[in-house]
Amino acid sequence: MKEMILLLVGAALVNNVVLSQFYGLCPFLGVSKQVKTAASMGLAVLFVITIASAIANLIYTYVLVPLDLTFLQTIVFILVIAALVQFVEMFLKKSNPGLYKALGVYLPLITTNCAVLGVALSNVQEEYGFVQSVVNGIGTSLGFLIAIVIMAGIREKTAHNKVIGPFKGMPVVLFAAALMAIAFTGFAGLI
Amino acid sequence: MNQYLERIKNGIITENPTFILVIGMCPTLAVTTSVSNAIGMGLSTMAVLILSNLLISLLRNVISDQIRFPAFIVVIASFVTIVELVLKAYIPSLYDALGLYIPLIVVNCIIMGRAEAYASKASPMLAAFDGIGMGLGFTIALTLIGSFRELLGNGTWLGYRVMPSVYTPIGIFVKAPGAFIVLGAIIAVLNGFKIKNNSAKKVEGCDGNCCGCSKNSCSDRKEEQKANA
Numbered sequence A: 001m002k003e004m005i006l007l008l009v010g011a012a013l014v015n016n017v018v019l020s021q022f023y024g025l026c027p028f029l030g031v032s033k034q035v036k037t038a039a040s041m042g043l044a045v046l047f048v049i050t051i052a053s054a055i056a057n058l059i060y061t062y063v064l065v066p067l068d069l070t071f072l073q074t075i076v077f078i079l080v081i082a083a084l085v086q087f088v089e090m091f092l093k094k095s096n097p098g099l100y101k102a103l104g105v106y107l108p109l110i111t112t113n114c115a116v117l118g119v120a121l122s123n124v125q126e127e128y129g130f131v132q133s134v135v136n137g138i139g140t141s142l143g144f145l146i147a148i149v150i151m152a153g154i155r156e157k158t159a160h161n162k163v164i165g166p167f168k169g170m171p172v173v174l175f176a177a178a179l180m181a182i183a184f185t186g187f188a189g190l191i
Numbered sequence B: 001m002n003q004y005l006e007r008i009k010n011g012i013i014t015e016n017p018t019f020i021l022v023i024g025m026c027p028t029l030a031v032t033t034s035v036s037n038a039i040g041m042g043l044s045t046m047a048v049l050i051l052s053n054l055l056i057s058l059l060r061n062v063i064s065d066q067i068r069f070p071a072f073i074v075v076i077a078s079f080v081t082i083v084e085l086v087l088k089a090y091i092p093s094l095y096d097a098l099g100l101y102i103p104l105i106v107v108n109c110i111i112m113g114r115a116e117a118y119a120s121k122a123s124p125m126l127a128a129f130d131g132i133g134m135g136l137g138f139t140i141a142l143t144l145i146g147s148f149r150e151l152l153g154n155g156t157w158l159g160y161r162v163m164p165s166v167y168t169p170i171g172i173f174v175k176a177p178g179a180f181i182v183l184g185a186i187i188a189v190l191n192g193f194k195i196k197n198n199s200a201k202k203v204e205g206c207d208g209n210c211c212g213c214s215k216n217s218c219s220d221r222k223e224e225q226k227a228n229a
Helices: A002-014 A025-030 A035-067 A070-095 A097-103 A114-125 A130-158 A170-189 B002-014 B025-030 B035-058 B065-090 B092-101 B103-107 B109-119 B124-154 B176-197 B215-228
Strands: none
Touching (some): A002 A130, A002 A170, A025 A130, A025 A170, A035 A070, A035 A097, A035 A114, A035 A130, A070 A097, A070 B065, A070 B103, A114 B092, A170 B176, B002 B124, B025 B103, B025 B176, B035 B065, B035 B092, B035 B103, B035 B109, B065 B103, B092 B103, B103 B109, B109 B124, B124 B176
């Protein structure tokens, strides 16, 4: 139990997926204009990563390893993720239209979020078991959720600030991300 | 011949994937801790980009519109796996240094973006040259960022000591925050030049950022432009 909590906290804060490992930067920079949309994106990612890391682990252990096809992991995982995102989208559309409306636009974007494939591959690399993989997936996506919501909060607050010409737009966002990354290195002593 | 050169210039300058389009950020920031890693990543991505552009362009009349995304993904993932195995066999030091970021080339938006925006509509040769141009643009951008980070954070360039021994390396530049600072500063400098030349062109409706783009943000941008105009 203690190990799992350490893994969760480690994945969410210490090795924050966006700010120290640089997975999932595209949505982090692209969909962080408003807290509300950022939170929806974060939740959609949480949902997909959790399921994807579970399924990827099962496929790896029970299909790829017995057949000695582990070198195909990249192709198999990305197809699983793409299919999963499609499936989740269709499932939500039928079963929970409210949630679908909230997440709808963001779901297709998740396929190209490197965090999803990154977690699936690093689970294999670290030789995590099924439970560890899922916990690592939840921790990582919680880290993504935290980072993107904080970023959106900062951008909402500073949206109307006066910025010197060349720094308008992306540069100022990148500098804010740099300050956040410095703050997050403070978590390094946590475990 | 001219149109081929134009493709290369387009990739390096006009539509530089990193500095102008701001796509494919994950590897850009993650592997630029040293110049050698940056060049290795840039060239691996370029190889995948050229091959996938070429094949997708050759198959453009075979792949039907509805299934084009899964088809692109399979093509790209296959080439990435080939590059991964080649690196593992012949340049193991680079393979170890880049680690997980090699398989993650699959989800690099530059490749998917070029497949969708260019290769699926152009002739094979043009598509391949587009891949070369984009790949060179990406490699140059990565090398530039890597140079700043290695020089400031380590005092070396490509492993050779450049800075005088009095210089104390600023460690933060090879850590995560340094990546954001260097990229932000470079884009700010480029923006400064653009404002000076007054040649800043706005892209209609879409900024080309396919990963960060959602229908929402596109329509937001259109409204913003309408409001500005």
